[in-house]
Amino acid sequence: MFPIQVIINQQTNFEIEWDVHNPNQFTNHTIKKSDENQLKKTVAFTWNEQQDAFEGAKAAAELTSTMPQSFLGQFYRLENEILKTAQSDDPAVYFAIGSASPSEFHHVLSLVDFTDARLCHTSSLLYPFIKEYLTSENRESVEEIIAEVDTILVRAARGGRHQCAMYAGWLFRIFDKTGDPYYEPIMLHIYDTYDRGWIFEDMERRIKRQMDRVRLLAPGAQIPELTAFDINGKQHSTNDIKTKYTVLWFWDPDCDHCQEETPILHDIYQKQADELGFEVFAVEVNDDYDRWKAFSEQHGLNDWINLSTSMGETSVDFIEYFDIVTTPVILLIDNEKNHTIIARQVTLEELVRKMNN
Numbered sequence: 001m002f003p004i005q006v007i008i009n010q011q012t013n014f015e016i017e018w019d020v021h022n023p024n025q026f027t028n029h030t031i032k033k034s035d036e037n038q039l040k041k042t043v044a045f046t047w048n049e050q051q052d053a054f055e056g057a058k059a060a061a062e063l064t065s066t067m068p069q070s071f072l073g074q075f076y077r078l079e080n081e082i083l084k085t086a087q088s089d090d091p092a093v094y095f096a097i098g099s100a101s102p103s104e105f106h107h108v109l110s111l112v113d114f115t116d117a118r119l120c121h122t123s124s125l126l127y128p129f130i131k132e133y134l135t136s137e138n139r140e141s142v143e144e145i146i147a148e149v150d151t152i153l154v155r156a157a158r159g160g161r162h163q164c165a166m167y168a169g170w171l172f173r174i175f176d177k178t179g180d181p182y183y184e185p186i187m188l189h190i191y192d193t194y195d196r197g198w199i200f201e202d203m204e205r206r207i208k209r210q211m212d213r214v215r216l217l218a219p220g221a222q223i224p225e226l227t228a229f230d231i232n233g234k235q236h237s238t239n240d241i242k243t244k245y246t247v248l249w250f251w252d253p254d255c256d257h258c259q260e261e262t263p264i265l266h267d268i269y270q271k272q273a274d275e276l277g278f279e280v281f282a283v284e285v286n287d288d289y290d291r292w293k294a295f296s297e298q299h300g301l302n303d304w305i306n307l308s309t310s311m312g313e314t315s316v317d318f319i320e321y322f323d324i325v326t327t328p329v330i331l332l333i334d335n336e337k338n339h340t341i342i343a344r345q346v347t348l349e350e351l352v353r354k355m356n357n
Helices: 036-042 053-066 071-084 091-095 102-110 117-122 126-134 142-157 161-176 181-193 201-216 256-276 289-299 348-356
Strands: 002-007 013-019 022-032 227-230 235-237 245-251 278-284 305-308 329-334 340-344
Touching: 071 102, 071 117, 071 126, 102 142, 117 126, 117 161, 126 142, 126 161, 142 161, 142 181, 161 181, 181 201, 181 340, 227 305, 245 256, 256 278, 256 289, 256 348, 289 305, 329 348, 340 348
Parallel strands: 245 278, 278 305
Antiparallel strands: 002 013, 013 022, 227 235, 245 329, 329 340
C-alpha cells in the first residue's frame, strides 16, 4: 500500500490508499477539512464499482461534471480523456498511454491549466501521456517536438518563472531518460531558452557539460575537417567533397543495426546520390579491419568514401568528438554553409526528406 494525495484547493485535500496488485480497488481514504459525504459521493469511490480503470475514470468524470471549474472536476475530466486515447480494454494500458493522435494530444493539453501545479503533481497519467506521445516510435520531427514543448512551456510561464522551470525540468528529463541522441537538440533548446530553476546545485556542472557537448553537434554547428584512410591507404578529407551535402556515417560491422541499415543507406546512395546531391563519408570505428573489408566487399561499399580507423590515424577521435556510444551514428552536413550540421541521428527516411527540402 502507498498513499496518493490529491489537492482540491489550498484548504482541502484527501488521501487514497490503493493496492499496487489491484490498482482499481481503493481500500481506504482519509478526508481532511471537507464535507466527507460529498467527497465520498463524488469521488471516493465509484471506481470500486467498475470493472476496470477506463470505466472508473469515466464514472468519476461524469460525477464531477457538475463542478467543471473545480480542481476535482478538471482532474477527473483530464484522467478520463487521457484514458480514452488508450484505445484498449486492457487495464494495464492505464500505465502505458502511448497511442494518442495529434488531435487527441492537443485536445488533452487544452484541458490542462499549466499555470496550476496541482495537475502536474497529482495526475498519474499526464506525465506518461506526454512522454509516450513525444517519444513514441512514430515520433514527430525534432522541429515539431520543439513546437509542442514551446506550447507547454509558454503556457506554464504565465504562472510565473517557478512554474515554467518546473515544467522545463519535467520535459528535459523526459528526453534525457531516453538516452537517444535524436532528442538532444530538444534538450538543448529547453536548457538555452527557459528558466533553469529546476537544476539543483549538485546537477549544474554535469548538465552544463552535457549541454556543451550537445552544442558541438547541434544543428547549425560547424564540424572541423575530418580525415581518415581507405582500404588502399589513401587519405580522404571532408573538405574535398564537392557535393551539396555530406552524410557522415560512423558504423561498426559487428553491430546488428549497422548490418541492417548500412546496405539500406548504400541503396539510397546508389539510386539518389546524384539527384539529391550528397556524398557519404563512411567510417568504420571499431578498428576491425577483417570484418570491415569482408562486409564492404560483400555489399559493394567501395563506391562511396569507405574508410576505417584501422587504416591509420584520423584527424580527430571520432568516438570522443561525436560522442559515439552506440552505432550507427549519422549526421547530415551542409557543405555550402561552411560544413554546418543540419541533423543528427535521424532515420534514413528523414535524411532523404531533409535533403529534398
